[in-house]
Each structure stands twice: as structure tokens, then as C-alpha cells.
Amino acid sequence: MLKFLQNIFNLKKRDLPLCFIDGRFPIDEKYEKMDIVLSPSLYWFRMAKLPASNRKMAIKLAPNVFEGYIPDGHYQYEAFKNPETDEFMLFAFSPEEIFKAIKNSGLKKHQIRNIYFAQTEFGNLSQPLAISGKYAIHQENGIVALLPIQLFDKKEIPKIPPCRNVSPKGRPVSITYHEKQLITDKDSYALIVLFLIFISLFGIQLYALKNHHAGLLKKEMEIKKKYALPATSFQLNNMINTLKKIEKNQLHARKVTSSIDSFLYRHNFKFKLKTFSIKKEKIVLAFDKTKDAEANRLKDELSKIVTITSAAITRDSLIIKGKL
Numbered sequence: 001m002l003k004f005l006q007n008i009f010n011l012k013k014r015d016l017p018l019c020f021i022d023g024r025f026p027i028d029e030k031y032e033k034m035d036i037v038l039s040p041s042l043y044w045f046r047m048a049k050l051p052a053s054n055r056k057m058a059i060k061l062a063p064n065v066f067e068g069y070i071p072d073g074h075y076q077y078e079a080f081k082n083p084e085t086d087e088f089m090l091f092a093f094s095p096e097e098i099f100k101a102i103k104n105s106g107l108k109k110h111q112i113r114n115i116y117f118a119q120t121e122f123g124n125l126s127q128p129l130a131i132s133g134k135y136a137i138h139q140e141n142g143i144v145a146l147l148p149i150q151l152f153d154k155k156e157i158p159k160i161p162p163c164r165n166v167s168p169k170g171r172p173v174s175i176t177y178h179e180k181q182l183i184t185d186k187d188s189y190a191l192i193v194l195f196l197i198f199i200s201l202f203g204i205q206l207y208a209l210k211n212h213h214a215g216l217l218k219k220e221m222e223i224k225k226k227y228a229l230p231a232t233s234f235q236l237n238n239m240i241n242t243l244k245k246i247e248k249n250q251l252h253a254r255k256v257t258s259s260i261d262s263f264l265y266r267h268n269f270k271f272k273l274k275t276f277s278i279k280k281e282k283i284v285l286a287f288d289k290t291k292d293a294e295a296n297r298l299k300d301e302l303s304k305i306v307t308i309t310s311a312a313i314t315r316d317s318l319i320i321k322g323k324l
Contacts, residue, residue: 016113018121019163022146023101025132029163034107035114037121037168040145040235042101043093044070045119047142050088055079058088066092078173080120091117095175119144120170128152130159138238145238249324253278256324259305260285271298274317278324287318 019027022039048065052058058079066075070092078091099109118137122129125139128147136149136157149157196210257278264273272288283306287298295318299311306322313319 017163018166018168020118020131021101021105022135023104025134025162026106027162031111031163033113034111034163035116035168036102036112037116037118038093038098040118042098043091043117045143045234046090047082047087048090049086052088055081058090062090062092065090076175080171089119091119091173093175098175114168114172115175116168116170116172121168128157130154130157131162138242140238140241143234143238145235147235147239147242151239151242249281252324256283256306263301263305281324283322283324285320287320289313289316289318
């Protein structure tokens with residue numbers, strides 16, 4: 001397990017810890033300085049081929065790429081060239097939401113040295129990693145997401161603490177946080193609310209519509225909180241793809257089980273099946289011990305249903321192992 005984690009994170013000694021920040025779980029460790037990795041819930045990510053020769057040109061084109069994909073708001077953009085393709089990795093994020101998450105994690109701005117994206121730090125994951133008691137970092141089709149841990153087998157995935165002594169893989173991102181500007185934005189939101197309240201006085205229908213809309217938003221938030229759903233469409237798509245893969249594997253396992261039952265029925269249960277188990281993509285069948293000729297016939301028939309990897313005869317059983 002330790003070797004697996006070392007291969008993922010390229011563990012080595014470094015002067016500052018690297019902490020995963022989401023805002024929904026605290027950072028209990030106390031450090032004067034640290035580097036942080038932003039959870040996928042704190043940014044939007046897209047891959048795109050752009051008519052740009054460098055990072056600065058790509059950042060200027062990024063707002064057009066995200067147009068229609070993210071809610072209205074004040075965003076900063078970042079772009080990194082993918083070294084394996086001619087595409088750019090594009091990021092959109094709200095500095096206000098990021099620093100709010102840092103505060104909710106129990107940290108101060110002065111403690112942060114460098115900031116990195118989870119996409120660049122966990123983009124090559126081969127299996128999920130449990131980052132807290134409720135969430136797991138997962139990579140599907142090149143997209144990194146933070147998903148509810150209930151989607152995975154808790155016993156099968158490694159666990160890592162939010163802060164580790166590891167070296168970052170990607171480039172740090174520069175985030176501009178203007179508190180004066182944010183205060184001005186709050187004043188603007190207050191004026192918009194007053195304007196909406198004033199308009200609502202002109203008709204009961206508009207007022208009812210506003211209440212209905214607010215009720216829908218509240219219900220949506222309650223559903224997301226109840227089922228621990230991700231906040232962004234990228235993460236939701238990632239979750240859907242993971243569930244589809246699980247469903248596909250389960251349907252295939254049921255098809256194999258049905259084929260084995262049919263095989264036994266066709267032979268009037270001549271071959272006595274003692275035990276049967278399927279775990280992930282592996283299958284193990286134990287039959288009553290038979291003659292060599294019958295055992296070979298049994299293996300030949302089963303090879304039409306599954307890929308047999310081994311067959312062994314014990315004192316009283318024939319054990320056949322295979323892959324779905």
C-alpha cells in the first residue's frame with residue numbers, strides 16, 4: 001500500500017506540507033506555512049484545443065470556452081498546456097469561494113504559500129483515494145472529482161490524510177483576492193435584492209413566482225445535502241460514469257451466472273457445484289471432484305462462458321478460477 005501511494009505522489013522530503021482543501025472538513029494540523037490543493041468542488045475544468053501559442057493567450061480565450069457552462073459570477077481563469085497533447089487544461093474559479101473554503105477549513109490566508117489544482121495533482125490516479133470519512137478523490141476519463149465515499153468499497157481504497165509531506169506535480173496558480181472589490185460586490189447584490197423586492201410589489205403573480213423559485217432552490221440544496229451530491233456538472237457526470245460502469249459489471253456478472261446455471265441444467269446437474277463466488281471481475285467455482293476426462297470436459301464447456309485462468313484438483317474438489 002505504501003509503495004502504491006509513493007508511486008502516485010512521488011513522496012520525498014520537502015519543507016512544507018501539501019494540504020487538500022475543500023471547506024467541508026477541517027484541517028486539524030497546525031502549520032505556520034503550507035501549500036494547498038484545491039478540491040474539484042472549488043473550480044470548473046475543461047480541456048480544449050485553442051488558437052493560442054502560450055498560456056497568456058489561452059487565459060484570454062478561456063472565458064469563451066466556459067461561456068454557458070458555469071453560473072454567472074466573477075471568475076478568474078488559468079491555463080496550462082497538456083504536455084501529452086496540443087490541448088490546454090483550462091480552469092475557472094471564484095477567488096471569494098476559494099478563500100471562503102480556506103477559512104472554513106480553519107486556515108488563514110497568511111499560512112498559504114502556493115495553491116495547486118486537484119486536476120494536476122491527481123490526474124493520473126489508477127484507483128480512488130479516501131480523503132476523509134465522507135469523500136474520495138476519483139479520476140474518470142481524465143477528470144478528477146471528489147465523490148461520496150459510499151460509491152466505493154471503503155475496505156478496498158487507500159486512505160490518506162488531508163495534509164501530507166509530498167511534492168506537488170503541477171504548476172502553482174496565482175489567485176487575486178481584492179477585499180475592497182468584494183465589498184462593492186456585496187453592495188451590488190443588496191441593491192439587486194431591493195430592486196427585486198420593489199418589482200414584486202407590482203403583482204402577486206410575480207411574488208408567487210419568486211417564492212416558488214426560492215422553494216425549488218431550497219429543495220435542490222436539501223437533495224444535494226441529503227445524498228451528498230457534487231456541486232458541479234463535471235463531478236455529476238463523473239459520478240454517473242462511475243455508476244454506469246458499476247451497473248455494466250453487475251449486469252455482466254448476472255449474465256455469466258445465468259449461463260452457468262443453464263449449463264448445469266443442460267447436463268442434468270451431472271457436475272455438482274459446491275461453491276460459487278464473483279468479486280470484481282474474478283470468478284471462482286468449486287465442483288465435486290470428477291474424473292480427469294470429465295474435468296477436462298467441464299473446463300472446455302466453462303471456457304465458452306468465462307476466461308479460465310487456472311484449474312486445480314484438491315482432495316475432494318475441482319477448483320476453477322477465471323475472469324468475466
